[in-house]
Amino acid sequence: MAPVRTPAELVAAARAGDRRATARLLTVLENQRADDDGTASAIAGLVKGGDAQVVGITGSPGVGKSTLVSALIGAWRAASLRVAVLAVDPSSPFTGGAILGDRVRMADHALDPGVYIRSVATRGHLGGLAATTGAAVRLLEGLDFDVVIVETVGVGQAEVEIASLADTTLLLLAPGMGDGIQAVKAGVVEIADVYVVNKADRPGADAAVRDLRAMMSLVRREPYEWRQPICTTVASEGKGLEELVAAIGKHHDWLAGGDRLAEKRRARAAAEIRARLDAALRVRFAVPEALAAAVADGEVDVASAVRRVLGDTG
Template identity: 85%
Template sequence: MGLHDIVAAARAGDRRATARLLTAVENQTPDAPEVARRVLGGDALIVGITGSPGVGKSTLVSALIAAWREAGLRVAVLAVDPSSPFSGGAILGDRVRMADHALDEGVYIRSVATRGHLGGLAATTGAGVRLLEGLGFDVVIVETVGVGQAEVEIASLADTTLLLLAPGMGDGIQAVKAGVVEIADVYVVNKADRPGADGTVRDLKAMMSLVRREPGEWRQPVCTTVASEAKGIDELVAAIGKHRDWLAGGDHLALKRRRRAAAEIRARVEAALRERYRVTEELAEAVANGETDVASAAERVLRGDGDA
């Protein structure tokens, strides 16, 4: 089967074809550039979901899938998992929790290994999102690893970023700190049937009351859910829809997409430059031993004379 046929099959909903295209993009195979050229366009809603481990991200994703599928939308999920220390691949914990949708032809779920990339995403997540969008999915959900307050990369990728918190996990205190809390477009207090949920909601609202906003700026809502019972999911979907409408109402969505594209281009250029201008062990050793200075060593690398 040629690439044209694989792309056509993927657009028609063939999971194996979609998996082959994603594998090419993730592994940067020789035909990856051609795959990217053939699969362009799309206008999917890109939703990022982040939060500390244990707050119920995967369970919430499963509930959101059910809600959007009931509305007749095709949904794709990129669940970024930590890399396995044995195989280097994704651990697949997220796919286990989303097993209810395994037989739904309108849902595609892919576990993606971080492969050591920091920031909660894999290095090729952006390319994967663009591919799925081009294949005609209506919603693309990106679930991050859940590494805590350093996990801010999702904000540059998603149209709408959800931050999940849960009562009894110290998140109420963390809410007043800078970091991942600042990137959220919608706050979600999950496991809201547990003691302390009201306090977490109060902490978030108190934090937001301290933030100065200009007229017309987006004000992040606080939604409460019990994802395991699908409670509060309709309200959350409505909040995501309102944020999408707000983005589309001005130049916000177009600006976000331009910044995302620029970030992807820079990442690809930087990767090519790192590959082209390699720093050899010999040159690093020469600097470490005081035989040459850093500026002179850098000039050698840029001239293509990287050997000490």
């Protein structure tokens, strides 16, 4: 049996490129509970700092998020940057399990020591992310990765939490899928820093770009505010990647030009606290089966049931 390594030994091994050590560190953070033995806190104290560029990628299912992530990994690795990916997958509401299949599309990078890919289950958390994603991002930053990519579930209208987690958020659209109308209806368009029309070799790509430009024309921007660029890509063929990487870099430079990047990081910390609170409250205020049955039978109204769960019967 292999000896149990201390948090300091795990961090040192992870920084040296040991993927198992990195995986172990992330597992400790994902499974952290309020009554843990302090291991997660010790790990957090050892990985303070880091200045990774955090890039969030969101969009409806089928627009090619995982394929684009794979292409971006290749582009950043060509520039000798270390890249980590957190691919968030939805958990089953019945079994709690997740498919965790995004790594299949990123198999080309599986043996690259400069790339670490982790699939993460949402475990019931809403907003397109897992409750522990923020902690995982900070850990990977502290392990000296240059870029951390967070690929969201792809749930569409509810998926706006990524904007507070990432430094730069990409919104992916694809021609012929009604994404332009979806973006307007959901307001998702407002969270993006860079728009990406992927699968741009398909009919309707030009129309998708025109729709985005029309939407952007309706939003007033001050001269000092960021104006979202529109990039077109064919991720499966690597087309448009150079322009997209340049747009991401330009946005990061804009953030770093003032207090904007620090403000983003503070917002990320606040979002993580809220996510952890939400997860803790779900456990602490679980709904008893008997109470749910009483509401279903009409014996108790919902407002009274909520007060009972909260312990307020007054």
